[in-house]
Amino acid sequence: xxxxxxxxxxxxxxxxxxxxxxxxxxxxxxxxxxxxxxxxxxxxxxxxxxxxxxxxxxxxxxxxxxxxxxxxxxxxxxxxxxxxxxxxxxxxxxxxxxxxxxxxxxxxxxxxxxxxxxxxxxxxxxxxxxxxxxxxxxxxxxxxxxxxxxxxxxxxxxxxxxxxxxxxxxxxxxxxxxxxxxxxx
Amino acid sequence: xxxxxxxxxxxxxxxxxxxxxxxxxxxxxxxxxxxxxxxxxxxxxxxxxxxxxxxxxxxxxxxxxxxxxxxxxxxxxxxxxxxxxxxxxxxxxxxxx
Numbered sequence: 001x002x003x004x005x006x007x008x009x010x011x012x013x014x015x016x017x018x019x020x021x022x023x024x025x026x027x028x029x030x031x032x033x034x035x036x037x038x039x040x041x042x043x044x045x046x047x048x049x050x051x052x053x054x055x056x057x058x059x060x061x062x063x064x065x066x067x068x069x070x071x072x073x074x075x076x077x078x079x080x081x082x083x084x085x086x087x088x089x090x091x092x093x094x095x096x097x098x099x100x101x102x103x104x105x106x107x108x109x110x111x112x113x114x115x116x117x118x119x120x121x122x123x124x125x126x127x128x129x130x131x132x133x134x135x136x137x138x139x140x141x142x143x144x145x146x147x148x149x150x151x152x153x154x155x156x157x158x159x160x161x162x163x164x165x166x167x168x169x170x171x172x173x174x175x176x177x178x179x180x181x182x183x184x185x
Numbered sequence: 186x187x188x189x190x191x192x193x194x195x196x197x198x199x200x201x202x203x204x205x206x207x208x209x210x211x212x213x214x215x216x217x218x219x220x221x222x223x224x225x226x227x228x229x230x231x232x233x234x235x236x237x238x239x240x241x242x243x244x245x246x247x248x249x250x251x252x253x254x255x256x257x258x259x260x261x262x263x264x265x266x267x268x269x270x271x272x273x274x275x276x277x278x279x280x281x282x
Contacts, residue, residue: 056193056248071248072193128186128198145200145246 007167008110011174020118020184023177026111026162030084032077033070034091036100044102047094048077048087059141059154068141068154076141076152076164109152110170112163114177118184119161123153125180126173133158149173187261191244192252192268205241207231208253209273237264239273 008025015023034044034052045052050062052075059068066078079087084104091102114122120131126147130136141154149172152164165173187199213219213227232238238258243251255264255276265274 056195071250074249128200142194143247143249144197150246 006110007171008112008174011171011178015178016185018181018185019116021114021116021122021177021181023174023181024113024115025174026113027080029106029111030079030082030087031104031106031109031164032079032084032087032091033103033105034075034077034100035073035102036095036098037073040095040098040100043094043098044075044091044100047091048079050077057140057142059139066154068152070141070143070152107167109164109166112165112170112174112177113160114163115157115160117159118181119159122177122181122184123161126176127151127153129153131155146173147176187263189242189254189263190266191247191250192266193248193250194244197244197247201244201246203243203245205243205251208239208241235259237276241269242266 006025012023012025036044041052041054045067048065048067050065050067051060052067053060053069055069056072057069059066064080064082068076068078070076077087084106088102088104095102123146124131127144129142129144136155138155138158141152143150143152145151146163146165149165149169151173154162154164156162163173188196189199189202190196210227213223216224219227235258237255239253239255241251242254243249251269252266253269253271253273254266255274256262257264264276267274
């Protein structure tokens with residue numbers, strides 16, 4: 001795998017195994033951004049296979065499909081092992097004629113998983129959000145900042161976070177996470 | 186760090202936001218009917234108060250939405266935040282803060 005296509009592959013291959021906060025590069029996934037008005041939201045969720053959450057900062061997962069609230073009319077649709085064009089072809093007929101935008105942003109970002117009892121502590125080295133489970137429960141997602149980079153942060157389990165980082169920022173974020181968890185080795 | 190309450194996302198750190206100038210400035214419906222002075226007032230002249238100020242903010246690194254906030258320009262205290270389109274809240278009793 002080339003570093004240009006997968007800038008994290010070299011970093012991930014040499015990353016030390018620190019059980020308190022395990023860092024791993026996630027395989028490429030299909031990402032779509034859906035924006036639409038009221039009428040289009042429901043049908044889009046049904047066609048995608050995971051309901052688009054209406055509650056702010058929440059995601060819903062159904063099988064390998066994940067729909068994450070990013071804004072009042074904006075959702076990130078994540079699907080592992082799906083072809084972007086095929087996925088768009090599945091959703092478009094359901095929202096035909098309704099005002100909406102559906103864009104393929106698969107190549108824009110890379111996924112990083114951070115797992116372990118000290119995962120929130122490590123994230124807080126660069127992210128000022130309150131990551132306690134009362135303030136940031138499982139099922140919460142938000143766009144936020146990590147140091148100088150914008151990330152999409154999902155809490156998949158009490159001790160597992162998923163970060164979606166813009167491709168060119170990925171080595172930078174990875175490096176900072178690596179430095180932050182070094183003390184836990 | 187200053188905590189700002191986004192009307193959609195709730196309490197968030199200041200670095201997720203950007204300032205967007207004074208709020209409640211409506212573009213004149215017929216600009217050609219305005220005098221130069223009136224047009225200049227719309228474009229450039231702002232109230233710049235010492236005390237509570239209604240201003241626009243954008244939750245750039247969050248939901249991405251613009252919203253309005255009433256902030257005390259002396260203490261930097263955010264008195265209230267509200268969604269765009271909503272009227273400026275009456276906060277006369279809070280002005281003492």
